Amino acid sequence: MKHGRKVPKLQRDAAHRKALLANLVCALVxxxxxxxxxxxxxxxxxxxxxxxxxxxxxxxxxRRTAIAELRQTGSVKKLFEEIAPASKERQGGYTRIIKLGQRRSDSAPMAFIEWVDAYVPAAAAPAAEEAEAEVVTAEAPAEEAPKKKRSTKKAAEAAAE
Structure with missing residues (x-):
């Protein structure tokens, strides 16, 4: 019977597994x-x-429960200020797992885990718009400038005579 087998052990003892999962969540955040x-x-x-x-x-x-679980105050702050507000309307299913195939070295099945609601920090949004505007203005003069011909040996000799 499979009673009490709901926790994926990951071939680690309880303390190591708990630390591993906390670090993975912090990395995901x-x-x-x-x-x-x-x-x-x-x-x-x-x-x-x-x-x-x-x-x-x-x-x-x-917040204190999350800090006790994850043990990294910076990650908890980012979680509470950026990730959780982006998922405010969602009732659950905040993450998605995308299978990638097998790892080359040992054929372990690999996957991406990511947030479903991709959030953009409020400070980075205006910076992205400004960078886009700079690209547009930089491209306009480049198109108007005439293109120079590539010099060849014959053209260089003719110009020298």
């Missing part, structure tokens, strides 16, 4: 998308979704 094995991605999904649920609550107790 930091980078918005991480590449890991399929088993680890499936194991980290419930913890990541619980953290977003805590972030949506947003109260002091939820």
């Amino acid at each position: 930091e980078h918005r998308r991480i590449r890991t094995t399929l088993a680890k991605a499936k194991a980290v999904r419930p913890l990541a979704e619980k953290m977003v649920t805590l972030g949506k609550r947003g109260d002091l107790h939820a």
Whole structure:
């Protein structure tokens, strides 16, 4: 019988597994998308979704619970200020797992785990628009300038005579 077999053990003891999952959630918060094995991605999904649920609550107790679980205050701050507000309308299913195939070295199945609601930090949004405007203005003069002919040996000799 398979009673009590719901926790994916990942061939680690409890403390190592808990630290691994906390670090994976922190990496997911930091980078918005991480590449890991399929088993680890499936194991980290419930913890990541619980953290977003805590972030949506947003109260002091939820923040302290998240800090106790993840042990990184910077990641918890980013979770509560950027990721959770982006998923405010969603009732669940905050992450998605994309299968990538097998790893070359040991044929372990690999996957991306990422947030469904891709968020853009408020400070980065205007910077992206300004960068886009700079690209447009930089391209306009380049199109108007006449193109120079490539010099060849014959053209150089004719110009020298």
